Amino acid sequence: MKGRPISIIVIVLLLVLFVGILGSAWMLEVPAYLLLGWVIYPFRIVPMVRVNVAAVGVFVIALPIATWMLHRFCAWLWTGSGQASTWRWKWSIAGMAGVMLMFVIGVAATGVVHQTGWLITSPKPLVTSSRPAVNRIKCGSSLRHIGLAIRNYAKNHSGYQPATFADVVDAVIAYEESADCFVCPASDHDRAPGTQPADWRVALLESDAYSSYAFAVPGTLAPDGRAVLLYDRTIDYHQNGINLLLADGEVVFLDNPAAETWLAKQ
Amino acid sequence: MMDSSLPVLAGMPSFSLTDVARLRLEAISFFLMVMLLAAWGVQRIWNALAKDFPRLPRMSYGRAVAGIVLWGFVFVLVLTMISGARELMTPGAWEKQGATYKLKDRP
Numbered sequence: 001m002k003g004r005p006i007s008i009i010v011i012v013l014l015l016v017l018f019v020g021i022l023g024s025a026w027m028l029e030v031p032a033y034l035l036l037g038w039v040i041y042p043f044r045i046v047p048m049v050r051v052n053v054a055a056v057g058v059f060v061i062a063l064p065i066a067t068w069m070l071h072r073f074c075a076w077l078w079t080g081s082g083q084a085s086t087w088r089w090k091w092s093i094a095g096m097a098g099v100m101l102m103f104v105i106g107v108a109a110t111g112v113v114h115q116t117g118w119l120i121t122s123p124k125p126l127v128t129s130s131r132p133a134v135n136r137i138k139c140g141s142s143l144r145h146i147g148l149a150i151r152n153y154a155k156n157h158s159g160y161q162p163a164t165f166a167d168v169v170d171a172v173i174a175y176e177e178s179a180d181c182f183v184c185p186a187s188d189h190d191r192a193p194g195t196q197p198a199d200w201r202v203a204l205l206e207s208d209a210y211s212s213y214a215f216a217v218p219g220t221l222a223p224d225g226r227a228v229l230l231y232d233r234t235i236d237y238h239q240n241g242i243n244l245l246l247a248d249g250e251v252v253f254l255d256n257p258a259a260e261t262w263l264a265k266q
Numbered sequence: 267m268m269d270s271s272l273p274v275l276a277g278m279p280s281f282s283l284t285d286v287a288r289l290r291l292e293a294i295s296f297f298l299m300v301m302l303l304a305a306w307g308v309q310r311i312w313n314a315l316a317k318d319f320p321r322l323p324r325m326s327y328g329r330a331v332a333g334i335v336l337w338g339f340v341f342v343l344v345l346t347m348i349s350g351a352r353e354l355m356t357p358g359a360w361e362k363q364g365a366t367y368k369l370k371d372r373p
Contacts, residue, residue, distance in 0.1 A: 037295030109338025
């Protein structure tokens with residue numbers, strides 16, 4: 001029997017590990033929120049509650065009056081039914097406390113039923129994927145690779161940075177030996193076709209369909225005043241903002257609505 | 267707002283609950299906790315009365331929980347009947363707004 005709790009713990013841990021590996025964190029979140037959500041709930045709700053002083057006043061006055069009336073009624077019924085002893089205040093108070101508890105239970109049961117109903121019939125998604133966040137990171141990583149290629153270009157050109165998109169393409173293809181990093185995984189752009197660097201160059205310069213990033217006109221500044229080299233063509237990739245590659249090689253993420261305002265100026 | 271401290275994520279994407287689902291589960295958890303605490307209160311009151319009224323049997327916590335679940339169902343049933351009666355008494359006066367109902371504006 002001693003081994004039983006240990007084996008249960010091991011099974012639970014293995015299940016947790018298995019679910020974690022599957023990437024289904026929500027399967028762990030549901031029991032966790034059901035077990036501990038009640039601690040968080042009052043902190044979120046209480047600040048939003050408005051106290052109606054008049055209603056509280058009515059309750060404070062009505063409660064002892066109702067208890068007294070209940071006591072008088074029960075005492076009359078008790079004596080009238082031929083009981084030798086007297087009806088005690090303790091019983092009346094217990095009865096009134098029971099009524100209060102019944103009301104609280106009813107409200108709580110209604111809360112459980114309604115919240116469960118809303119949860120099941122919610123038109124909004126209940127589970128979200130981390131893929132957008134991963135794509136955002138990958139997109140930033142691609143831009144960082146382009147930044148490294150540009151630094152290498154500047155090193156070989158007496159410190160001058162690429163002046164045109166063609167220069168950027170040449171710098172990246174020479175440094176990366178690939179044109180893959182021109183594609184943000186969250187976009188619908190295709191990788192430049194072909195097997196040779198010359199093919200990629202032609203494709204990238206002929207069509208915007210093979211680069212998720214736009215070349216910033218020299219002198220373009222980010223909101224913090226630093227020079228921008230490349231940027232996401234649209235906020236549609238990540239929905240909540242755009243990545244910017246700065247001249248110093250750093251990649252920054254510009255949140256909406258700042259991203260929309262900044263893009264509108266380009 | 268500029269953010270240059272991007273977290274590093276690796277591996278396959280994971281699926282987690284949305285904020286809406288979390289808030290609902292928090293609320294359900296809270297109301298369940300209220301019910302469990304209320305069951306304890308009911309058990310205490312019942313057993314206190316049982317000392318003075320020998321006819322009342324002692325109540326275990328499990329039975330108290332069962333009792334309040336039954337009472338909860340009855341409460342919800344009555345509320346549902348009230349909402350049905352409301353519709354019968356004032357047909358068409360209420361319109362669905364999101365998850366609840368509100369009185370229609372007068373024409």
